[in-house]
Amino acid sequence: MTFDTPYLFYILCAYGFTIFSLILFLGWSYLEWKRSSTDET
Amino acid sequence: MKVTWVKPRYFFEVSKVLFPIFIGLGVFFFAVGLYTALLTSPPDYQQGDAMRIMYVHVPASWMALFAYALLAFLSFFVLVWRSPLAELLAVSIAPIGALFTVLSLVTGSLWGKPMWGAYWVWDARLTSVLVLLFLYSGYWALYKAYTHTDQGIRAASLLALVGVINLPIIKWSVNWWNTLHQPASLTKLSAPSIHPSMLLPLGLMTAAYIFYFFILLILRARTELNKRKLLIQESLT
Numbered sequence: 001m002t003f004d005t006p007y008l009f010y011i012l013c014a015y016g017f018t019i020f021s022l023i024l025f026l027g028w029s030y031l032e033w034k035r036s037s038t039d040e041t
Numbered sequence: 042m043k044v045t046w047v048k049p050r051y052f053f054e055v056s057k058v059l060f061p062i063f064i065g066l067g068v069f070f071f072a073v074g075l076y077t078a079l080l081t082s083p084p085d086y087q088q089g090d091a092m093r094i095m096y097v098h099v100p101a102s103w104m105a106l107f108a109y110a111l112l113a114f115l116s117f118f119v120l121v122w123r124s125p126l127a128e129l130l131a132v133s134i135a136p137i138g139a140l141f142t143v144l145s146l147v148t149g150s151l152w153g154k155p156m157w158g159a160y161w162v163w164d165a166r167l168t169s170v171l172v173l174l175f176l177y178s179g180y181w182a183l184y185k186a187y188t189h190t191d192q193g194i195r196a197a198s199l200l201a202l203v204g205v206i207n208l209p210i211i212k213w214s215v216n217w218w219n220t221l222h223q224p225a226s227l228t229k230l231s232a233p234s235i236h237p238s239m240l241l242p243l244g245l246m247t248a249a250y251i252f253y254f255f256i257l258l259i260l261r262a263r264t265e266l267n268k269r270k271l272l273i274q275e276s277l278t
Contacts, residue, residue, distance in 0.1 A: 005084075007091035007155050014094045014151040015079070018101070018144055022253060025140050029260045036267035 049126045056259040067252035074245035094152040100247040101144035108138030113205045116198035133261035139177035165214035166222035176204040
């Protein structure tokens, strides 16, 4: 990718939003599982 | 007939083994997929580098549709056989499907702005995907609206089955109506109209999304089961 592309803002926003959302959702799901797993055998 | 594989206990034993494997494969495909998508794949001759948004947008859309098809399939099992495993999985899939739908809509609008000049148009494809998000939200709202989980899951399952009508509308909306959204570049019936150098990152990112989906599904289904165990324990004490 040429870093002076006129579309850099949109590309960064799309990839940034995707990665941020995926990590956030995974983290939230993990915390929920951790909270519920006190009795998991 | 005794069907052991549909028992939650069997599923959770298998999922414990698969979980670390899925994490490893998911991280691998994400790393290689992002590298090829952003650095090695060529820009499009018309859209330039903006086309790179496709590598996060298209897999998200596919996963949103796949998750809904799976949700409807499991909902059928819930309604007909009242399968506890199908119930756990269906309830776990709904938020994951909603996440992929949001990703599809947001990345799509970020691709639409530089290409169409607008973040949003009331195009048949975009509108039907928005309806898909409402279906996921409606499923979750119905499930949570009842005090008794049994009633909630049955009402939500019914909505999931009715909502299946939206899947062919999403798929063929670009063929049935004049839409701003482009038609499919990849179909089963013909050779893909996309170059292999672009097909590779698309495939890698799709694989990454699939593993991410199953990692989340296992995690959320286990959470749901634990919550139910706690509720039963509380009701007994």
